[in-house]
Amino acid sequence: MTLRVLFLLMVCNWLPLAASAGGLPTPEKGPVLRIQGSNTIGAALGPALVEGLLRQQGLLKVHREVPDAANELRIVGESAQGRRVEVALSAHGSSTGFSALQSGNADLAASSRAIKDRELSDLQFLGDLKSADAEQVIAIDGLAIILHPQNPLNQLDTLQLARIFSGEVKTWEELGGSGGTIHLYARDDQSGTYDTFKDLVLNGHGKTLGSSAKRFESSEQLSDAVSLDPQGIGFIGLPYVRSAKAVAIADGQSQAMLPLNNLIATEDYPLSRRLFFYLPPNGKNPWAKALVAFAQSSQGQAIVAANGFIAQTVQAMTVTPHVLMPEGYQGLSRHAQRLTVNFRFEEGSASLDNKARQDLSRVLDYIKQHDKTDRQVTLVGFGDAKSDPARADLLSKLRAMAVRRELVKNGVVLREVRGFGAEMPVAANSADEGRIKNRRVEVWVY
Missing domain, CATH: 3.30.1330.60 (OmpA-like domain)
Structure with a gap:
């Protein structure tokens, strides 16, 4: 079966409308919206935005249901007529969102990095995903470099980071600190957070991630592991610093900057990044369009801020x-x-x-x-x-x-x-x- 046929079948599912919720149609069966992609977005921000949309549509008893699979959930509401309305969300990394669009298993991709040229080419049958309507920046985030709370270091530059995470710098003493061997913590290969770190830090200095790095699919688990390890260092999205210590970062001749809200909002902070929804231009799912519009609204941006990211207000x-x-x-x-x-x-x-x-x-x-x-x-x-x-x-x-x-x-x-x-x-x-x-x-x- 060709990708175009898959896409047409996906569209056709919306033709027999059984009911509507707040003006938006619901299909005969299955979720009204399927979102796949970034764990940074999908862990908390994505579900919160979906809940906001469901309530805006007048749905009742909005709640989350967690299936057995990790980093997946359903956000469920009930129409005035008692009909179940469900949104399915999977958060296994940004690249999985684009793969799901290609296979017809998602209506919307969440990504903590910009779409890659290869992905753009593979998804041409869905329209131009770099067009203004398709590529939607929903929030600004900063990659925080985190240490154990008692680590005395307060500042690093991107070259030092590249040498640390490639394994060239092996001990804290080489950085003027103490504590012995450096323990590396990193997100997994599917993660947009890892892709961003790789692009902003490693690739720019011709380095690759050291083989000793412990890899995590979950942002929260990575942060908690660093905060418990006096020799640890990791990178994480801004809302997931939790109990760890964030350090100031310099890039080239720039001043060292902490991941502060104003510096991230202007994207001056060296490790700032954009968080995206990618909405296929040829897609016919009205819930996907409604979620994008809600995320860009003042109400949606308030939810962005409430979840620890930087609103574009x-x-x-x-x-x-x-x-x-x-x-x-x-x-x-x-x-x-x-x-x-x-x-x-x-x-x-x-x-x-x-x-x-x-x-x-x-x-x-x-x-x-x-x-x-x-x-x-x-x-x-x-x-x-x-x-x-x-x-x-x-x-x-x-x-x-x-x-x-x-x-x-x-x-x-x-x-x-x-x-x-x-x-x-x-x-x-x-x-x-x-x-x-x-x-x-x-x-x-x-």
């Missing part, structure tokens, strides 16, 4: 000036506040990426709600280092101008557009991921 934050900032940036920080969002761009392009397009409407809402439309907004562009500093300055300002055009279309009169070139990097320029993070536009309001 735009807020203003005060930035304390310091001597490492350019003089003009120090002046800006004394008189204005920075919004908790950075605009970033598609790789090799001046076009806003999918998250930036979503953020644009949130920033516009903030500007209008706070009466900042008339010369109360300044855009500040940054870029990656070039051989010609003047070119870096120009490109940083051009990116800011790209955001300006979108704001002007919506009635915003800006106060100023500035470019600071390659100054104040938030990531190393030695890898594509770092250069992309450094190409950013900040929004400041007076």
